[in-house]
Amino acid sequence: MEQGDIWDADVALRYDTPGTGMFAPEVLGPTVDRLARLAEGGAALEFAIGTGRVAVPLAGRGVPVAGIELSPSMVERLRTKADEATIPVIIGDMATTTAPGEYTLVYLVYNTIANLLTQAEQVACFRNAARHLGPGGRFVVELWVPELRKLPPGQPAVVCRSDPGYILLDTYDTLRQHVVSHHFHFDGTRQAELFRTPHRYVWPAELDLMAQLAGFELESRHADWDGTAFTAESRSHVSVYRLPPSP
Template sequence: MRQEEIWDVEAAESYDTPGRGMFAPEVLGPTVDRLVALADGGSALEFAIGTGRVGIPLAERGVPVTGIELSRPMVERLRAKVDEATLPVIIGDMSTTVAPGDYTLVYLVFNTISNLLEQAEQVACFRNAARHLTPGGRFVIELWVPELRKLPPGQQAVVWHTEAGYIGLDTYDVLRQHVVSHHFHFGEGKEARLGRSPHRYIWPAELDLMAQMAGFELESRHADWSGADFTADSRSHVSVYRLPPTPSTPATV
């Protein structure tokens, strides 16, 4: 299934959950606060900006934001909130599409780099981020840690979340580093609705190597946007990569 088919009109319409889930103030607030600081007074480019969950409040905080997004239905939802002059968006793939201008910050949130299903595409995403950044600029990635330790021998699926009316289950193909997330939504009756999305999972060490190939250095890694320590038990991480600054010119005598 192609990404364009996954992020369709139905997905776009169900994506926004104002005030709860990924839109809850306790989730969104620390994300925007950290990105404001990392932008360091410059402009930001969001890869896979979606419906503007992060990009819109970041722009409202005074950071000029541009987006790249593959899904036209997602952009249509974003356009119902802000116009092109307020937040320009280029339709295209985040691994190859070029946005005009230079940026101090490029960022990818909520596991989105894993939507690229080949390692070469993920490496290209890093290189595309570097292409857009000024010297000393940062590339920020929010990504989950693969939960393969939960897989006993012979088992290929992990239930990673349950709550009233919802079960989240991942099936793994460890040879290809692929995982399919299954989202089951149901009410009190016998009917249920299933949504699925494929991903290529990335270990933190592999992510660091991709960064090095694109000229980045790891500046920091935390377990969340608030700066909690990243440990062996962390389920996700926020990794900040930085390009080297412009080499200083030797002083003349």
């Protein structure tokens, strides 16, 4: 299934969970705070802008925000919160689609670069970010660290979360660096709803090499948006890459 088919109208309608999950203030607040600082008064471009989870509050902080998004259904949901004049969005693939203008910040949050399922597409995404930035511009990527240490030899799957009404099961293809997340939702009956999302996982070192190929240097890496130190035990990272400034 193509990524554009996954993020359809039904998924877009259920995507927003105001006040909880990735929309919780303790998750969203530090994200917006950090991005606003990194923009340094310039304009920001969000790859895979979705329903505007980050873009809407960031624009509310006075940062001009534009977006690129593959799913028209997600953009329709965004339009219930902000019009085209406030947050312009180009429909297309974040690896190749361009938006007009020059930006001081391009950002990709919540593991979205992993939605590109080949290394070549992920490298192209870095190059596309560089294409939109002026000298000294930054590209920010939020991504999880593959948890292959949880995977015993011969076992292709691991349970990532088990909450009342929800189970997340990941199945791995370590040869291709692919993982499929299986989201099981239970509504109190005997029936369950299954939603699958494919990803290509990326190690931090591989991500850094992609950045170098696009002309970036790693400026900082933390375990979260609050600036917690990144260690071997960190389960995710926020990596800030920067283009060289003008001579």
